[in-house]
Amino acid sequence: MNVSAAIETMVSNIDASAASYLDACVHCGQCAEACHFYENTGDVRFAPVYKLDLMRRVYKRHKDPLAGLKKLVGLVPKELTQTDLDEWSELIYDSCTLCGRCTIVCPMGIDIAGLVRKTREGMVAAGVVPEGLTGAAERALETGSPLGIKPETFRKIVAEQAEETGIAIELDKPGVDYMVILSAMEILNFYEVIGALAKIFKKAGVTWTMSTKAYEATNVGIQMGDKAVAKTLVSRVVEAAEELGVKYVVSPECGHAYSALNWEGPNLVGRSYKFQVIHILELLEQLRVEGRIPTKGKDSRRLTFHDPCQIVRRGGIVEEPRNILGQIADNFVEMSPNKEANICCGGGGGVSSNSNAEKLRLLAFGSKKRQLDEVKPDAMVTACGNCRNVMEEAIDTYEMTMPVLSITELLAEYIED
Amino acid sequence: MSFLEFVEGPLWYVAAAVFLIGALWKVVGILRLGRKADLSIPRASATAGAVRSQFLHFVPHGGFPFRTIYHLTAGYMFHIGLFLVLLFGAPHVIFAQNNIYALPWVTMPYWGFVVAAQVAFAGLILLWVRRISDPVMIKISDKDDHIGSWLTFLVMLSGCMALQESVVALRATHMLLVDMWLIYFPFSRLMHAVTFMFSRGYTGAFFGRRGIVP
Known part of the structure; x- marks a missing residue:
């Protein structure tokens, strides 16, 4: 462990x-x-x-x-030691999702999550990073995806979605307006979103493509606090988009990917x-306002919306999902x-990639569970593949019965034929 | 030179100089660290976010006032009481007019001083009780927190004891503690009285560009 490197960073x-x-x-x-x-x-x-105590000591x-x-x-204060870094690893990686909710209660308005991120960069310099994250970073650098999804697999998944919807999806097409990227969780678990996008974009007359060189939005470098990895992963998307000459890159239903x-x-x-x-929510809202995605009927279930932290609290996209749901949900709460x-x-x-944090993650869901128990929705809609996956697992663990839906997929269901 | 003359004279000027130069040194030192320019395309104004953040964090938003009511109430009791006593207490106004500036200034009546001081005392004691009894507060509190609390408490206590202005030793004790408080200020967490503006401002500006102020 390189303690000096952690301190310098x-x-x-x-x-x-x-x-x-x-x-x-x-x-x-x-x-x-x-x-x-904590709760x-x-x-x-x-x-x-x-959790900020290491940074405080280094600053002082x-x-x-x-x-x-x-x-x-x-x-x-005393200089940091190997023992400190070992002890704080759990606090910095396992018990903080960088959600930033602590900032809104802080009388000083401190961006605590931002400081935790800076501490993580120190941990990376020292080599104190959970294996789940280092493994994901290695896979992302080698294969293009933190879940090891290779281009040939991606092509196959896209082809299946094109076949299922009957809508052609052209990969690596230059000169179109939009290049869509997806989170690893969407490609692997929630691939129906690709068909949903195809349906919505066809209706709206949007020209779009996806790149086989950069289909992955997930940026594990941002999560673990490794700027070099983060830069490499962002650069792939930037290079592919500029090579194709698109006007926009559509950030998917993924919280930190948008931030990244x-x-x-x-930067x-x-x-x-x-x-x-x-962001896909911004694009869908724009198309909705322009009247390019007329819908038919409304979902009569009692629906609620889970705000992904990095998109809403730390990303500034607040009303768009509510406006979209307003068009297709009859009983939104x-x-x-x-x-x-x-x-x-x-x-x-x-945290979801970090096996050390599995027990804590399920415990932390208790706060969300209490929210859901109060509202008692029939289904929960969200705009983050990772949130969706994490909550589906927690809902199973707590023996609740409630589907977690993608807002894009839900919208696609109500698009007029 | 009597002890009172010393603490109101040379020591007062030294303490005031340490307070002013130390606080200024600290603020300039922090600001000189700078921030890298943000190359992302802003959705909204950073300046508007910084201004909004200053006001937003006076009260925890998002449903939290009910969860933090103890700290919120005690914090405001202490700070409002302290500022009323400090800025409008007749002995303070007279001292300031004699030693710092000679502008006309409104003073509180005697009973107002007593009420404001009692509110400030109650707030400070409530905050300190929480610091030594709440498990989170015990875990996170360090020497600086306790020294700052106790020094402020002793300044207020000696000030109230000297309020009648009948015993010179009490006034001298109060002034000695004030001098110590001023010297301690820039080296301690008491600096939050100044740095809170920068803290709120930076967060407001950072997220203001994103179109939200958390």
Whole structure:
């Protein structure tokens, strides 16, 4: 384990915003109230502020503008050790989904999830990353997908969807308006979304394609805190999209993928793209408003919507899914809290890929379960393949009976023939 | 030079200088760390987000006030009481007019001082009780938290004891503790009184570009 590398990385990660955060925190502990890991376990180590303790110590010792004077009188925290990094690995990777709910309760408005991400980068430098994530990163770099889905498999899945819907889906087609990318979970488990997109786009007259060089939106580098991996994975999409000359890349139903490509991507590759990124929810809403996707009938079931954290609270796409559901759902009901205060599924931020965190993830779902028990929906709609997979597994574990639906697939069901 | 003259004279000026220079050094030092330019295309205004964040975080939103009512109530009791006493307490206004500025200033009546001080005391004690009794607070609290709480408590206590202005030693004790508090301020978490604006602002600006302020 390279402790020095971890410290150096964390020091270099402390910019003006991180320093402001670490200086403004008064240890009020209110963030614990917002954390589903603390709420469902009662383990005080899971209080979000405690997860920041490594960064706090590094800041106070190395980057605090008054650290020099404080060192003279022995008022700086101890240097990080191997034991600290080992102990915090569980707090940084297993019990934090980077959902950012703690920020809304913080009187200082501290972006705690952002600081956890910066700590993860230190962990990567030290080599203290759960195997589930390093394995996913290796597969993503080797095969193009964290789940090891190779281009030939992808082609086969797309061909099956084209056959099932009777709509031709052209891969690697240059000059079209949109290039769609998908999350690994969608390609492997929820591939019906490809047919749904084909149906919607045909109706709307959208020209689109998918690239066999970059079909994968999942960015495990963002989840584990490895900028080099994140940059490589974003670059693949950018290069493929620019080679095809598309105007837009459609970010799929995946929380962190949107953040990776749209918000962090340009900073990772060091330039603006020659295309625009549009989230599938934004595109569907745009097509809906333009009247290009007329629907027929409405779903009469009691439906609710799970807000994926990275798309809603940390991505700014709040009303679009509600507007879409307003067109196709007759009995929509909100969970409480919702929108930017939503409760995480429990498996974001790489937690679902981390086998060490399996038990915690299912416990953390307890908060979402309580929300669902209050509303008692017939089905839950969401816009993230990972949330969907995590919640389906948790729903089975808790012996609940409720389908979890993709908003794109649901919309496609109601598109006029 | 009497002890009172010392703590209201040379020591006061040293403490005020440490407070001002230390706080300024810290703020400039933090801001000089800078932030890399964000190359992503903004959906909305970062500035508007930063401004919104300043107000948004005065009260936890998203249904949390009910879960954090103890801390919220105690926090506001302490801070409002403290600011009323500090800014409008007659002895403070007179001291400031004699030593810092000579502008006309409104003062609270005596009973107002007492009520505001009691509210501030109640708030501070409630916060401290939570710090030593709540399992999360016990886990996360360090020496700085306790020193800051106790120093502030002793400044307030000695100030109330000196309110009658009949015993010189009490006024001197209060001033000594005030001087210590001022010197401790830039080196401690008391700095949150200044850095909270930057913390809220950076988050507001960062997410404001994304069209939301969490």
